[in-house]
Amino acid sequence: MKALLRRWSSPASVDTAGFELVSDPLRVGEIATALRFLHQGRVADGVFLLVRLASTDARGVCAAFDQVQHVGPIIRICLAIDVATLGRIDRRLPNPRNVGLVLDDVDAETPLSAIIRDDIEAIRLSRSFVDEASERLRADAALRAMLGLARDLGLGTLGPACGGEDGSGRAPGFDYVATAGSPSEVGDELPRSPRVGIVSNLRAG
Amino acid sequence: MRTAEKEDLRSDVLLLIAERKFDRRPIGSIRIEPNFTGPLRIESETTLPDRFRNRQLVELTRLGVDNGNAGTLVMAALAKAAFEICSACGIDYAIAVGRRSMGEMFRSLCFDVIEGPVHLSYSKTVPFWLYAIPVAEWEQRLRGKGHFYFEFMARTDHPDIAIDYDHVFGTFGAR
Numbered sequence: 001m002k003a004l005l006r007r008w009s010s011p012a013s014v015d016t017a018g019f020e021l022v023s024d025p026l027r028v029g030e031i032a033t034a035l036r037f038l039h040q041g042r043v044a045d046g047v048f049l050l051v052r053l054a055s056t057d058a059r060g061v062c063a064a065f066d067q068v069q070h071v072g073p074i075i076r077i078c079l080a081i082d083v084a085t086l087g088r089i090d091r092r093l094p095n096p097r098n099v100g101l102v103l104d105d106v107d108a109e110t111p112l113s114a115i116i117r118d119d120i121e122a123i124r125l126s127r128s129f130v131d132e133a134s135e136r137l138r139a140d141a142a143l144r145a146m147l148g149l150a151r152d153l154g155l156g157t158l159g160p161a162c163g164g165e166d167g168s169g170r171a172p173g174f175d176y177v178a179t180a181g182s183p184s185e186v187g188d189e190l191p192r193s194p195r196v197g198i199v200s201n202l203r204a205g
Numbered sequence: 206m207r208t209a210e211k212e213d214l215r216s217d218v219l220l221l222i223a224e225r226k227f228d229r230r231p232i233g234s235i236r237i238e239p240n241f242t243g244p245l246r247i248e249s250e251t252t253l254p255d256r257f258r259n260r261q262l263v264e265l266t267r268l269g270v271d272n273g274n275a276g277t278l279v280m281a282a283l284a285k286a287a288f289e290i291c292s293a294c295g296i297d298y299a300i301a302v303g304r305r306s307m308g309e310m311f312r313s314l315c316f317d318v319i320e321g322p323v324h325l326s327y328s329k330t331v332p333f334w335l336y337a338i339p340v341a342e343w344e345q346r347l348r349g350k351g352h353f354y355f356e357f358m359a360r361t362d363h364p365d366i367a368i369d370y371d372h373v374f375g376t377f378g379a380r
Contacts, residue, residue, distance in 0.1 A: 010228075013230075016228070016230070018228065047228040047229060047230075048227060048228055076226075076227070076228070076229075078227065095364045095365070100226055100227065102227070121225070121226040121227040122227040151271065151277070152277045152278060152279075153277070153278050153279075154223065154225055154226075154232055154233075154277070154278055154279045154282075155225070155227070156225055156227035156228055156230075175227075175228075175230075176228075
């Protein structure tokens with residue numbers, strides 16, 4: 001069984017890329033295990049590693065931060081959280097050097113009050129929202145407004161690769177887009193020990 | 206934004222860079238150039254009014270954010286850091302030079318217009334204006350105007366603004 005990695009490319013800078021550990025959302029207790037068994041050399045040329053975190057609360061997010069710190073990653077670990085988790089963060093989070101939060105699955109239903117939270121440093125737009133924006137002007141307007149807000153706040157933006165990079169002017173302009181093709185031909189072998197809960201969450205490689 | 210300018214490398218200036226936390230990409234900058242060792246750059250183009258004579262001045266240059274929107278949080282964070290440094294170093298006035306289109310941004314930061322239009326040797330066709338603010342009055346001006354920047358600038362301890370005061374005082378000296 002292998003860990004799957006997806007590459008995120010920066011359209012503005014061909015030399016800049018990030019990675020995503022492709023899996024079901026990880027529970028807090030699985031974060032450190034996942035990072036330990038991911039050969040970090042695989043992602044050394046990236047600027048971030050995106051890891052989906054299962055829905056939790058402020059205490060869970062803090063515990064996930066601690067786990068990341070304990071592993072000592074060589075690149076920034078961005079924990080992708082849902083809007084419900086963000087809503088449960090009721091305290092000022094620690095501000096560690098090498099881990100942060102990404103708001104996941106952002107779409108037209110996502111409240112702006114979530115996007116402007118200090119706690120997050122990037123947003124990932126949902127595939128269905130971006131697809132809808134390519135077909136409906138009103139959804140397109142909402143998407144562009146959200147991207148503008150994110151830039152005003154200094155947030156990074158991630159989204160699926162889509163049409164428009166052909167010069168038609170319709171590309172939304174994400175900071176990072178998922179590289180086309182199936183993730184992960186770069187996976188690392190993970191141990192099958194029963195104590196490694198992460199294994200069951202990773203897709204077969 | 207990613208390319209160093211010649212003045213960035215001067216030992217007597219401070220260059221503030223706003224980096225996006227997510228990927229450390231530079232998304233904004235401001236350079237603080239003092240008059241401690243020589244006249245400001247703008248003084249080779251025009252004579253400043255008398256009230257600036259024998260005062261500790263800085264010229265704010267290389268001011269820009271990634272998407273050029275003056276109202277961004279990025280710009281506010283850069284301005285906050287610059288004013289904190291100027292306050293700590295006992296700077297009397299911060300001076301900036303910009304085209305008319307920059308005026309809105311400087312006025313939003315409570316700068317006064319002190320001269321303009323001025324034609325600069327390096328840009329003969331586009332007129333520029335000079336803006337200045339007494340550093341000691343900055344907070345008071347924001348508060349007096351009920352400015353929406355006040356809370357952010359003067360009442361928020363922002364953990365993401367990291368100022369290395371050893372470096373600041375090493376460059377500007379503790380004044």
